[in-house]
Amino acid sequence: MLSGFLVVLGRSDGPENQATYVQQIIHARQQLFTGQLIHTDVRSLELAAGAESPRLFRVDILGSWRRAKPGEPQVPVSAGAQIGVKLHCSGAGLRCTSLSSERQNVLAKNGGATWVWDVRAQRAGKASFALTVTAYFRETSTVLAEKTPMRSRVDVAAPKGKNHWISWVEALWGWVTGAITSLGGLAVSASAIIAVILTVIRRQLPDAEADADTPEHVGIDRRRPRTRSVPTSRPRLRPARTQPSATGSVRFRRRSEAHRDRE
CATH class of the missing domain: 2.60.40 (Immunoglobulin-like)
Known part of the structure; x- marks a missing residue:
């Protein structure tokens, strides 16, 4: 109560009261x-x-x-x-x-x-x-x-069991949220910030995951191509050669022998 009264007294108007308050401050500092x-x-x-x-x-x-x-x-x-x-x-x-x-x-x-x-x-x-x-x-x-x-x-330190790139992304997100807080009333596009973070995450992922996430080419027709039917020519069948019969062979030999007798 006494200290509160002295403080109020010291802060009241008047040169004497102000001088008393200053003397109290000086005395308190000297007691340090x-x-x-x-x-x-x-x-x-x-x-x-x-x-x-x-x-x-x-x-x-x-x-x-x-x-x-x-x-x-x-x-x-x-x-x-x-x-x-x-x-x-x-x-x-x-x-x-x-x-x-x-x-x-x-x-x-x-x-x-x-x-x-x-x-x-x-x-x-x-x-x-x-x-x-x-x-x-x-x-x-x-x-x-x-x-x-x-x-x-x-x-x-990063928590145990987390990959390095995950900790890096968390640190990046902390920096982004800190930047948003420091900017205060300035307009910040949340979609642009998210796009930047996703781009950085893709660059930090291992090669196997990057290959798996490679986008497919657009505009390629993946339907099964049509095949044209090419006409095929059938091979011509040649008549089979027939062996001479036994009767024809006997006649031929007889004619040959008759021709030799005439000579």
Whole structure:
């Protein structure tokens, strides 16, 4: 109640009240001290598209420094106020669901707070993370200090059992949907986008499937051609040669013998 009253008093008109509000902000900033931020290394998440169980991303802000575990990134951060931590996720259908309050108090050097997110990826590809840390003046939206966003990128693996070209098509579709979202009110032809995707899929298919999908030639008459009947000439039958009979042979020999006797 007292802090809310002071904030309202500080925001009211009048030079004295405005000066009081400014003095409170200056004093609150002077009370800040350097704390320690430790967060999960995104490479250790080993993200895979369509994984059944989500991965946990954790952030700890401590009032004093301690030795971090191997592989835990750590950076200095302002403490001694109400701290707000946000995790921004993008790419590969990445979803980061917060499991803790966005703003928590880290007021003393022996104190601390923890933030946790569930991380899931829907598609294979590049995923980006951006972590922002802000120190607020009490429960207001007045910013006392804000750290430069800490960015990191990681590759999301394709789910097991999928071919490379299928993952590539999914990544392409993710890029197309992202482009449509970024274009906003601009008119985008859905049929043209689908045609491009189908063309790319056909080029990425194996040769056997490409041969099977080769379109047939149009305009070819596949009816059975007609055959002309060619007249065939019948072979002429020659009379069979007859052997001379026995009576004719005897007569011929007698004539020959009679002719020789005359000579």
